[in-house]
Amino acid sequence: MTALRITALTAAACATVLAVAVPSSAINSYNATPAPERTEVGALVATWDDDGDPSTPDRVDWVCSGTMIDADTFLTAAHCTTDWPDDVRFYVSLDQDVQSGLDAAAQKYPGDPAARARAVGVEGTAHTHPGYPGPSADPHDIAVIQLPAAQVSARWKFTPATLPAANQLDALGPKGLDSADWLVAGYGTEEAVNGPGGQTHPGGGVRMKAPVSFDALNKAWVRLAMTAPQGNGGACYGDSGGPNFAVLGGKRVLTSTTITGDTPCYATNVTYRLDTPGARAFLAPFVQLP
Numbered sequence: 001m002t003a004l005r006i007t008a009l010t011a012a013a014c015a016t017v018l019a020v021a022v023p024s025s026a027i028n029s030y031n032a033t034p035a036p037e038r039t040e041v042g043a044l045v046a047t048w049d050d051d052g053d054p055s056t057p058d059r060v061d062w063v064c065s066g067t068m069i070d071a072d073t074f075l076t077a078a079h080c081t082t083d084w085p086d087d088v089r090f091y092v093s094l095d096q097d098v099q100s101g102l103d104a105a106a107q108k109y110p111g112d113p114a115a116r117a118r119a120v121g122v123e124g125t126a127h128t129h130p131g132y133p134g135p136s137a138d139p140h141d142i143a144v145i146q147l148p149a150a151q152v153s154a155r156w157k158f159t160p161a162t163l164p165a166a167n168q169l170d171a172l173g174p175k176g177l178d179s180a181d182w183l184v185a186g187y188g189t190e191e192a193v194n195g196p197g198g199q200t201h202p203g204g205g206v207r208m209k210a211p212v213s214f215d216a217l218n219k220a221w222v223r224l225a226m227t228a229p230q231g232n233g234g235a236c237y238g239d240s241g242g243p244n245f246a247v248l249g250g251k252r253v254l255t256s257t258t259i260t261g262d263t264p265c266y267a268t269n270v271t272y273r274l275d276t277p278g279a280r281a282f283l284a285p286f287v288q289l290p
Contacts, residue, residue, distance in 0.1 A: 028190055028210060028226065028265060031233040035185050035209035036096050039158035040068045041243055043098040043187040043205070044076050044145065045091040045121045047113045048084055060113035062098045062205055065186035065242030067161045067254055070287045072149035074124065075161075076241030077259055077272070078132035081143040089114070090145055091121030094156040098187060099205025122151045129282050138220040141259050141272050142279055143241075144286050161243060161254040163283070164275035165290045169217055169255060172248065177214045182224060184235050184269060185209040186242030186258060204238050212244070212269060220276060222256045224269040236265035244271045 035041065044064040051058050066076035074092045081090065095101050101120035109115035117123070124147040131140035169177060189204040210233020215223040224244060226234020235242065235258045244256045256271035273279060280289055 028228075028233045028236060030210075030228045031231055032208050032210040034096070035207045038185050038207060038209060039094060039156065040161050041185045041207055042066055042068065042074060042092050042094040043121075043207075044074070044080055044241065045093055045098065045102075045117050046084065046088055047091070047117050048088040050085075058113060060102065060117050062093070062102065062187060062238065064238060064240045065188060065258070066092070066145070067243040067257075068094070068152075068158055069144075069163060069254070069283075070160045072147045072152065073286045074145040074147060075243075075254075075257065075274075075283075076143050076145065077257055078128045078139075078141045078143045079259070080241045081126040081128045081145075082132065089117070089123060090126050091117045091123050092145055092147055092152075093121035094152075094158060095120055095207075097206045102205070122147050122155065124148075127286070131278075137218075138276075138278055139259075140278065140282070142257070142274075142282055144283070146286065161245075162251055163287070163290055164248070164253050164255055166275060166277070166280060168248065168253070168275045169222065169273060170275070174214070174217055176248075177217060177222075177246070180214065180246040180248055182212045182214060183209055183245045183252075184212050184224065184226070184233070184239070184242070184258065185245070186235055186239035188236045188239030188242070190236060190265070210234060214246075215268065220273055220278070221259075222271045222273055224271060225267070226261075226265075226269050227267060234265060234267075235261060235269045244269065 043062040047060045064080035105116035105119035124145040128143040129140040134140040212224040215225045226232045239258045260270045
C-alpha cells in the first residue's frame with residue numbers, strides 16, 4: 001500500500017512523467033472520463049524551496065486533490081499538507097485542467113513559481129489534524145485549506161459537496177453501501193505502465209472521474225474496488241485527498257477521501273471516512289455539519 005500524494009521528495013520524477021504524458025489525464029485510464037461538471041473538486045497546488053535558498057520559492061506543482069465543502073473550505077488529506085519545507089505555500093485550483101494552466105503560466109512567468117501558482121489558484125491556510133499521523137486503525141489523515149471566499153467565488157462557480165451525517169455509513173451497512181452508486185474524482189496520474197526504464201504513471205493534472213464499487217467498511221476506512229473487469233476505474237498518485245462520492249437516499253454524498261491503495265493503482269482505493277466522530281470533530285470548526 002502507498003499514499004497517493006505526489007510528494008516533494010518525488011516531485012521531480014513525477015514532473016518528468018507529467019511533462020512527457022500526452023494527453024494528460026487523471027484517475028486510471030480505464031473506464032474514466034473527464035469531470036467538468038464536478039466543479040467542487042479541485043487540485044492542491046504547492047510552492048516550496050528546493051535549492052537551499054528559502055528566501056524565494058523555486059518549485060511549483062499540483063500535489064494532491066480535494067473538494068470544496070463550503071464556500072471557503074477545501075478538504076484534503078493530512079499527508080498532503082505535512083512533511084514540506086518550512087516555506088511551503090498552498091493554493092487551491094478548481095480549474096478543469098490545472099497542468100495546462102501551470103504550463104502556460106511557466107511561459108508567462110519564467111522563474112516565478114509564486115506567480116505561476118496564483119495564475120491557476122487561490123492561496124489558503126492549511127489546517128492539519130493535530131493527531132496525524134495516528135495508528136493505522138485511524139491515522140487522522142485529514143486536513144483542510146481555508147480560503148478567502150470572495151477570491152474563490154470571483155474565479156469559480158460551484159456547489160459545495162454534501163458531507164455525510166454522523167455514522168451514516170454504519171447505519172447503511174455493507175448491504176446498503178454495496179447497492180449504492182460510487183464515483184471517485186481527482187487530478188491524479190494513471191495506472192502503472194511498463195517501459196524500458198521500469199514502471200511509470202503517466203498523465204495527471206486534469207480533473208477526471210471513474211466508477212468504483214464498494215468492497216468493505218472499517219472503523220475509519222471505506223475500501224473501494226477499482227478493478228477494470230467489473231467496469232470500475234480508480235484512483236492513483238495525486239488523487240490523495242480527493243473525493244469518493246456515493247448516491248445515498250437519492251443524494252450525492254462525499255463519503256470519504258482517497259488516501260492510499262495498491263502501488264500500481266489497479267485494485268483498491270482505501271479511503272478515509274468522513275462520518276466518524278473523529279473526522280467530524282476535526283471538521284466542526286470549519287464547516288456546518290449535517
